[in-house]
Amino acid sequence: MFEVQQAAAGEWAVVAGGARALLVAEQDAARLRDLLDAVRTGFAETLDALVARGLSRTPSFALLDASTGAVLLAVRGTATASVSEDGRQRAVQAAAVSSWVETQLDDADTVTLGDGSATVTLPLVEGVVRASGLVWSAAERAEDVGATVAASPKRERDTGPVDAVLAEPVEVTRVPEATLAALASEPVAAPAASETSGYDHLFGATLVRSVEEAAVRPEEDEAAPARIDLPGFITDSFPPVSGRLEGDHDGLTVMSGDLPRRLPATPEATPSAPERQEFAVLLSDGRREPLSVPIVVGRAPSVTAVPSLRGARPVTLTSAEDDISRSHVAVVVEGDSVVVTDLHSRNGTLVVLPGTSPQKLRSGEPTTVVLGTVIDLGSGATLTVEAAG
Numbered sequence: 001m002f003e004v005q006q007a008a009a010g011e012w013a014v015v016a017g018g019a020r021a022l023l024v025a026e027q028d029a030a031r032l033r034d035l036l037d038a039v040r041t042g043f044a045e046t047l048d049a050l051v052a053r054g055l056s057r058t059p060s061f062a063l064l065d066a067s068t069g070a071v072l073l074a075v076r077g078t079a080t081a082s083v084s085e086d087g088r089q090r091a092v093q094a095a096a097v098s099s100w101v102e103t104q105l106d107d108a109d110t111v112t113l114g115d116g117s118a119t120v121t122l123p124l125v126e127g128v129v130r131a132s133g134l135v136w137s138a139a140e141r142a143e144d145v146g147a148t149v150a151a152s153p154k155r156e157r158d159t160g161p162v163d164a165v166l167a168e169p170v171e172v173t174r175v176p177e178a179t180l181a182a183l184a185s186e187p188v189a190a191p192a193a194s195e196t197s198g199y200d201h202l203f204g205a206t207l208v209r210s211v212e213e214a215a216v217r218p219e220e221d222e223a224a225p226a227r228i229d230l231p232g233f234i235t236d237s238f239p240p241v242s243g244r245l246e247g248d249h250d251g252l253t254v255m256s257g258d259l260p261r262r263l264p265a266t267p268e269a270t271p272s273a274p275e276r277q278e279f280a281v282l283l284s285d286g287r288r289e290p291l292s293v294p295i296v297v298g299r300a301p302s303v304t305a306v307p308s309l310r311g312a313r314p315v316t317l318t319s320a321e322d323d324i325s326r327s328h329v330a331v332v333v334e335g336d337s338v339v340v341t342d343l344h345s346r347n348g349t350l351v352v353l354p355g356t357s358p359q360k361l362r363s364g365e366p367t368t369v370v371l372g373t374v375i376d377l378g379s380g381a382t383l384t385v386e387a388a389g
Helices: 029-041 043-050 138-148 177-185
Strands: 013-017 020-024 061-065 071-085 088-094 101-105 110-114 127-130 133-137 279-283 288-290 295-298 313-316 329-334 337-342 350-352 367-369 374-378 381-387
Touching: 013 029, 020 029, 020 043, 020 110, 020 133, 029 043, 029 127, 043 061, 043 071, 061 110, 088 101, 133 138, 329 374
Parallel strands: 295 313
Antiparallel strands: 013 020, 013 127, 020 061, 061 071, 071 088, 071 101, 071 110, 110 133, 279 288, 279 381, 295 329, 329 337, 337 367, 350 374, 374 381
């Protein structure tokens, strides 16, 4: 690693790493080193690092993330950004906003952070430098991908002749043509009657029968079976011959027509499907937020911090000490359960299930809770899981 001595410090510093770039009004070298680690990690982590000392002490910045398909852009304070989309230019500013402006660019061609009047630019892959601005181009990103993904060289097929190689020489016996002609002219003798076929060793000697003997004839009627005398307790159970019905009916079988008709099932007998449980959370400031959609709770929550939660809604919650992370926790209903996930917050998250002691959540690991659970974000900021309605 090289340590570069900066002769004259400018107003802006450019921090680049991992397809992300940050233009920030920061002079402290140790602070810039921390921001470089955050830029290498991710977009949300960089925003957390920028506001780590409080929103009032957060410097002006412009943050760009081109690591995914769409470009993420955040602008604060006196920093500006110029976006070119389909030949149209538009500016992104946040001078009138107390926090910052965050947007997603789906079809951006170029994005310029800071002063775009410079005519000479130098490439920067990763590091921290002083500059008046920086430019990102979608065309350069496509060229970089094409250069790094190269097809393997195609191997030509060998179409030349193939010589057969035998492991051992094979001896070939040649028969004179005169001998073959003599064998073909000799008559073939029929096998003797005493000789057996090739399958006699399986079934014994083969029997030769005439067609008359092999003919299949119907067997003679068998003699009537002998009469069996049954005991009295069996014969007495049958009704007399005079009481039997015509046909094969024995007089004891109950016909389906003699049974009473079965009444159709009434609608009241059909069990109804159980109603789905609906949930809500009661915030420590008295607000009640339904969980009809996932929510992201924090000091300045951003739904882009959890891209897997589609349709999520941000819910702002502050505390006196201002030690709640920007995007602290995510709360979502899955089936008939409530799932809480700590979004890698700075001070962590505690959950208190009814009748149990507080437990600290693991960062990024979803945890199922029940009704009455208290989610503690710190400094008195809590969420209580309740039934909606």
